[in-house]
Amino acid sequence: MNKREVVFTVNGETRRVLVEPRRTLADTLREECGLTGTHLGCEHGVCGACTVLVDGQPTRSCLMFGVQAEGASIRTVEGLAAPDGTLNPLQRAFWENHGLQCGYCTPGFLMLATWLLERPTPLDEEELRHVLSSNLCRCTGYQNILAAVRAAARELDRWTESAPA
Amino acid sequence: MKPAAFDYFAPRNLDEAVALLAKHGEDGRVLAGGQSLVPTMAFRMARPAVLVDINRIEGLGHLSAQEGQLRIGALARHAHFESAVTPGPLGALLARVVRHIAHPPIRMRGTFCGSLAHADPASEWCATTLALGGTLVLRSAGADTREVAARDWFQGVFTTAIRPGEMLVEVRLPVLGPEWSCGFAEFSRRAGDFALAMAVCALRLDRGLIREASIALGGLGGRPVLALEAAATLLGQVPSAEAASAAAEAAAAHCDPHSDVHAPAEYRRDLVRAMARRALAQAGVA
Numbered sequence: 134m135n136k137r138e139v140v141f142t143v144n145g146e147t148r149r150v151l152v153e154p155r156r157t158l159a160d161t162l163r164e165e166c167g168l169t170g171t172h173l174g175c176e177h178g179v180c181g182a183c184t185v186l187v188d189g190q191p192t193r194s195c196l197m198f199g200v201q202a203e204g205a206s207i208r209t210v211e212g213l214a215a216p217d218g219t220l221n222p223l224q225r226a227f228w229e230n231h232g233l234q235c236g237y238c239t240p241g242f243l244m245l246a247t248w249l250l251e252r253p254t255p256l257d258e259e260e261l262r263h264v265l266s267s268n269l270c271r272c273t274g275y276q277n278i279l280a281a282v283r284a285a286a287r288e289l290d291r292w293t294e295s296a297p298a
Numbered sequence: 299m300k301p302a303a304f305d306y307f308a309p310r311n312l313d314e315a316v317a318l319l320a321k322h323g324e325d326g327r328v329l330a331g332g333q334s335l336v337p338t339m340a341f342r343m344a345r346p347a348v349l350v351d352i353n354r355i356e357g358l359g360h361l362s363a364q365e366g367q368l369r370i371g372a373l374a375r376h377a378h379f380e381s382a383v384t385p386g387p388l389g390a391l392l393a394r395v396v397r398h399i400a401h402p403p404i405r406m407r408g409t410f411c412g413s414l415a416h417a418d419p420a421s422e423w424c425a426t427t428l429a430l431g432g433t434l435v436l437r438s439a440g441a442d443t444r445e446v447a448a449r450d451w452f453q454g455v456f457t458t459a460i461r462p463g464e465m466l467v468e469v470r471l472p473v474l475g476p477e478w479s480c481g482f483a484e485f486s487r488r489a490g491d492f493a494l495a496m497a498v499c500a501l502r503l504d505r506g507l508i509r510e511a512s513i514a515l516g517g518l519g520g521r522p523v524l525a526l527e528a529a530a531t532l533l534g535q536v537p538s539a540e541a542a543s544a545a546a547e548a549a550a551a552h553c554d555p556h557s558d559v560h561a562p563a564e565y566r567r568d569l570v571r572a573m574a575r576r577a578l579a580q581a582g583v584a
């Protein structure tokens with residue numbers, strides 16, 4: 134089972150794991166690192182539930198192998214709240230806007246939106262919809278997810294009204 | 299939904315990569331963005347014994363215009379095309395096209411060359427490269443580089459002219475001057491889905507008349523195709539709504555769309571007509 138040693142950081146903490154090359158990054162995070170906040174929906178790149186940030190970029194962690202993460206810095210949903218559990222503005226906006234029901238898709242949406250809100254360019258409605266269409270949600274009908282990210286963007290001063298059509 | 303076991307190599311340079319591909323022959327596969335290969339491995343439709351991960355090779359991410367050619371290296375990601383990579387009609391066309399490929403996270407990893415190697419019938423980059431008459435540059439161990447014209451590259455669904463042991467190192471597209479105008483349109487059911495039909499066109503105008511025209515169609519089920527009859531109807535014409543309609547009719551009449559669970563052939567034929575007209579309208583023929 135030729136396992137390989139791989140070293141990367143997750144939410145700032147160094148992780149040294151032994152994985153088979155066929156182990157996806159998602160399974161590596163869940164099984165080897167015990168970080169089960171990253172969810173697997175489809176395991177073939179369609180749903181986005183497994184989205185994490187790899188070196189700052191939103192990545193389907195089911196479409197990358199753990200061995201490919203050598204040297205990478207990874208951020209997962211476990212890294213969003215403060216150590217005492219206080220939700221960050223984006224998480225709070227999901228709570229306040231009913232941006233989740235069952236919560237299965239939520240970690241993926243949170244990481245995708247984290248990237249969106251950290252980008253240097255301000256966010257407008259068109260770009261919000263274009264980017265959030267990357268991920269699937271079985272429950273909410275999306276409107277409350279959009280409302281949550283919009284609210285967080287306003288709070289963080291990242292929102293810009295689109296020019297009227 | 300877990301890939302089968304394989305041996306993994308992450309070479310640091312191109313020579314090492316092609317040596318590995320030569321050694322493992324049919325058992326070896328290049329791993330580029332992984333955005334098509336990993337899903338097919340998860341479904342066990344592909345079970346390569348060896349993966350040669352090219353992501354750690356320096357100098358493959360180039361994207362530069364030289365001597366009239368845009369050179370697109372094997373690690374140039376889809377997302378790099380979102381803002382124009384070269385001034386003029388070519389950069390604008392590529393920036394328009396890329397918004398239709400999957401979603402932002404997939405575009406950050408997936409590569410232009412990976413799309414050409416994978417040759418999905420609905421690949422936007424494949425149809426675009428065909429329409430523009432691009433060239434593919436291949437490397438293999440101990441051999442000179444081989445060049446293949448886009449029209450000879452696509453052989454069928456997921457099938458290309460690549461030979462065992464070869465790696466696609468670069469795709470070249472002609473940089474288009476201001477006398478060219480281009481258009482792209484596709485139809486898919488949801489944002490980011492593979493298209494049911496698409497059309498790409500490039501036209502050269504001289505003193506108000508269309509002097510060169512190329513139209514490629516994709517998403518029809520087989521390989522991407524040139525709509526030769528449609529392009530021929532445009533030559534010598536003044537750009538007009540009538541000229542666009544005639545070309546779109548010819549594109550629909552001469553194409554050979556497949557039926558599948560996503561759409562029957564006749565629906566795809568209607569879409570070809572509409573997409574060809576939209577692409578031509580973008581290029582100023584309306």
Ligand SMILES: Cc1cc2nc3c(=O)[nH]c(=O)nc-3n(C[C@H](O)[C@H](O)[C@H](O)COP(=O)(O)OP(=O)(O)OC[C@H]3O[C@@H](n4cnc5c(N)ncnc54)[C@H](O)[C@@H]3O)c2cc1C
Binds near residue numbers: 179328412420423
């Ligand atoms: C949900 C989803 C939606 C998508 N939607 C679209 C879409 O709308 N349009 C579209 O075009 N694509 C779409 N894709 C596919 C995506 O664009 C892929 O990035 C692309 O098809 C392959 O590029 P890659 O770099 O990821 O290649 P990989 O997945 O790494 O490789 C694909 C194949 O090409 C071979 N290969 C790759 N690079 C080379 C090379 N340099 N030399 C030789 N062989 C090579 C591999 O061995 C493999 O067989 C989608 C993917 C997903 C997951």
Ligand code: FES
Binds near residue numbers: 172176177182
């Ligand atoms: S589990 Fe990765 S995209 Fe669905």
Ligand code: FES
Binds near residue numbers: 235239269271
């Ligand atoms: S909240 Fe249930 S899938 Fe999105």
